[in-house]
Amino acid sequence: MYTAINGVFENGQLTLQEAPPTKKRTKVLVMFLEEIETTKGEEVIKKKGIKLGSLASKGYSIPDDFNAPLDDLKDYM
Template sequence: MLTTIEATFENGQIIWNEPPPGQTKRKVLITFLEDAAGPISQRRKAGSLKGKISVPDDFNEPLEDLKDYM
């Protein structure tokens, strides 16, 4: 079973945010996460492009370029 515990690695030492479960000898895997690069973008609001995009009336009509293949 795997358990994930958040900690900080600083000056060669691991500083636990909470105590690890159990005090017996165990194998551990340590993954170093990259620092976030820049601010997190905001979620897009549905409908924000309303009125800015239009579809031409002849959208479903055959294209002149493909007339020879039809």
Template sequence: MLTTIEGVYENGKVILTEKPPLRKKAKVLITFMEEVEPDVSLNKRPLGTMKGTIKMSEDFNDSLDDLKDYM
């Protein structure tokens, strides 16, 4: 069984964010990832850029003929 748990390596120690669901001794593999600033990608696009580009038909809320047998 493989289980992934997030953690942080700091000052020579690995600190896990949650307790592993294991009761026995287990072999582990640790992969180091570059630290990424949170929400960096959200700042690239201003909010509201798609405003006015999506149009809904007037009969959007009307029942569908294909579903009459189920209603």
């Protein structure tokens, strides 16, 4: 069984942010994830996602019968 638990490694000690699923002696695998820290005065630049409906002006649209049953699947209904 694999379970992921968040934690912080600082000053040579690992502190888990939640209780592990077992109290028994268990093998563990620790992965160190690179974290980018910002210094005072730096701004974090976030990428903007696609806004809902933004593709409508580019010719994309959903047909009115989008939720209607498909003729190909009538035998299964």
